[in-house]
Amino acid sequence: MTCLNLDHLLPDYIKHFEAYIPSKPDPELMRLYxxxxxxxxxxxxxxxxxxxAAQEAIRNFPPPSAAVYPSGDAYYLRTKLAQRFGMDPDQFLVGNGANEVISFVMKAFCEKGDNIITADKTFAVYEWIAEFSGFEARLVPLKDYAFDDRAMLDRIDEGTKILFVCNPNNPTGTYWNRDKLSRFxxxxxxxxxxxxxxxYFEFVEAEDFPNGMDYIRDHPNLVVFRTFSKMYGLAGLRIGYLAGSLEVVQAIRRTCIVYSVNALAQIAAAAALDQxxxxxxxxxxVREGKLYLxxxxxxxxxxxxxGEGNFIMIRLPMSDTLAYRKLMTYGVMVRAMTGFRFPNHIRVTVSHMEALQAFIEALEKILPHRPRLLHSIPKETG
Known part of the structure; x- marks a missing residue:
């Protein structure tokens, strides 16, 4: 029998990277808790x-069409995006969720020895993709829960290729206004x-929030990410996109895997844009839910x-991972924030009032200073 020795095959940056383990499907979680x-x-x-309109497009998708490859470059969706934003269709790239377009950009511009700069407490995928691709991720601490523009500029060196700004930031909801983004x-x-x-652009209601699309003409090195997962409710179909100058997007296009975005996602996303x-x-x-919470x-x-976005972050007088497990016994699933480097915090999606009331009732029961019901708290395993 042949013995497999992975140790000499795996790069060091893969050996030291810890894989993300997603949660189990909902039926399994309900059984467990x-x-x-x-x-x-x-x-x-x-x-x-x-x-x-997107739901109708999904219902009307003919099953035999599942045998046919989708548009390899999301032609009709890119055309519709261009019409909506007054740009050229070739200024857009569509990917299998935002995670894929993040990967497109890094593969296009980074090589061995390069680095990217972002915040230490933000959407972790920028850091993850950099690290498992062999690039350095330079993480700048937040300032007042927001991206620190001056500190990011101070970390730039000859190896810096990309700076990632999450606006509004997930999970804090803070944002750079038009003046700060322009100065940066x-x-x-x-x-x-x-x-x-x-x-989370479509959820923002702040009057001084910048629309990244408006800055591309004067800043051809700018790339803007958007997604259909959040506002447009198509997370299960996995579709996101980027926009930029023709020159930059053409460079990124060289790294794209064509046919990665399924036909149903493209059709549903195009229908959603008009709504x-x-x-x-x-x-x-979201506005009503935030006031209640x-x-x-x-x-x-x-x-x-x-802040902005359809979520809030809460500081607890207890472990966030313990709170997660206790809340699950009451049928409420939140995001423990230790992985975001916010220990003892949870992030909560602003949802229907029924769900938010269930969350508050469960939270009251699990807080250390409150009487609480006895539950056997299971621990999830991979």
Missing amino acids: GCSRLYRLNNNENPLGPPE LDAIGGRRIVVVDEA DDHVLRSRAL KRELARLGLSSQV
């Missing part, structure tokens, strides 16, 4: 689901690629970080 229903407040999904882009000039991740009423209804739901958390004596 003994709950009859589960409120998903962990992944910032839109509780309204996809817009009606001016300071960078055209010497590095700047990625502004606007995954501005869905955006308004979703914003109203702020009031109830204050009553419980808990501090919270509430």
